[in-house]
Amino acid sequence: MINKLVDKIKQKDAPIVVGLDPMLDYVPNFIKEEAFNQFGETLEGAGEAIWQYNKAIIDATHDLIPAVKPQIAMYEQFGIEGIKAFNKTVEYCRQKDLVIIGDIKRGDIGSTSKAYAVGHIGRVQVGKNSFCPFKEDFVTVNPYLGSDGVNPFIDVCKEEKKGIFVLVKTSNPSSGEFQDRLIDNRPLYEIVGEKVNMWGSECMGDEYSYVGAVVGATYPKMGETLRKIMPKAMILVPGYGAQGGKAEDLKCFFNEDGLGAIINSSRGIICAYKNDKYKDKGITEMNFADASRMAVIDMIEDINSAIK
Numbered sequence: 001m002i003n004k005l006v007d008k009i010k011q012k013d014a015p016i017v018v019g020l021d022p023m024l025d026y027v028p029n030f031i032k033e034e035a036f037n038q039f040g041e042t043l044e045g046a047g048e049a050i051w052q053y054n055k056a057i058i059d060a061t062h063d064l065i066p067a068v069k070p071q072i073a074m075y076e077q078f079g080i081e082g083i084k085a086f087n088k089t090v091e092y093c094r095q096k097d098l099v100i101i102g103d104i105k106r107g108d109i110g111s112t113s114k115a116y117a118v119g120h121i122g123r124v125q126v127g128k129n130s131f132c133p134f135k136e137d138f139v140t141v142n143p144y145l146g147s148d149g150v151n152p153f154i155d156v157c158k159e160e161k162k163g164i165f166v167l168v169k170t171s172n173p174s175s176g177e178f179q180d181r182l183i184d185n186r187p188l189y190e191i192v193g194e195k196v197n198m199w200g201s202e203c204m205g206d207e208y209s210y211v212g213a214v215v216g217a218t219y220p221k222m223g224e225t226l227r228k229i230m231p232k233a234m235i236l237v238p239g240y241g242a243q244g245g246k247a248e249d250l251k252c253f254f255n256e257d258g259l260g261a262i263i264n265s266s267r268g269i270i271c272a273y274k275n276d277k278y279k280d281k282g283i284t285e286m287n288f289a290d291a292s293r294m295a296v297i298d299m300i301e302d303i304n305s306a307i308k
């Protein structure tokens, strides 16, 4: 799957991923009204609204992008109905041949991690039958329970040729509280980066490893160091746009070959219709998905002009 991701980034000349993080507040009123007319103001209605919202955004952007990153929390908040919307979204993105990065941030003790791994990127056995319940291509993994928590994901990656992105240095303001703590004079995120490099060396694709890393766009200096520590890891970079990360700070996340990083934007794309820049170009709630397409085109141009 890492080979497919690298190929698609090259083909589309777009080292970006669209984050499908559908809060109900972001969904245009006309979509909510339709869903609520059908199912009432219920969890089912919310699930239908976020699914229709996602579908329109995917239809408007899929030809431009290599990958999507649905954030499972936005779906889980609506319980089973939200999870159904998550599954429909994943299935639809598969039909569009997009690479799917499930932002699930899981990680637990061994047997529990194994259950997460088989459910999301592997197969679960039921009697004589095996099923792929969630069908993502990659998932995000929290490594702070140690190798016991990560290894089950790596085992499934090897079996299924899927991938993971391990949280190394996250984009949020308080990420330094623990991740920057010095251990033997080195920040913890560097030690985790070394581990990612080691785990990744056991499962290489053609150019990059099946084990990637998450490093926030909001910490470019740390990104530069981590790029060197993990030369073969694809870095998933959240924090561009809504969190303040700028294209001009992103070059250091890439390798000399112009590859090695994929930049995420969620609100910047899915809420583009609320942005005055696009309202001035004739965007209203009714054609919100056209604004997402415009925002994707602008993001690709912004990033490529900064890194090339």
Ligand SMILES: O=c1ccn([C@@H]2O[C@H](COP(=O)(O)O)[C@@H](O)[C@H]2O)c(=O)[nH]1
Pocket (backbone or CB within 6 Å): 019, 021, 071, 103, 169, 170, 171, 172, 214, 215, 216, 238, 239, 240, 241, 242, 243, 264, 265, 266, 267, 268
């Ligand atoms: O360090 C991290 C890890 C994950 N995220 C996730 O990425 C998106 C960012 O959304 P924006 O709207 O583009 O800010 C969201 O799903 C986060 O949970 C992150 O931001 N930082």
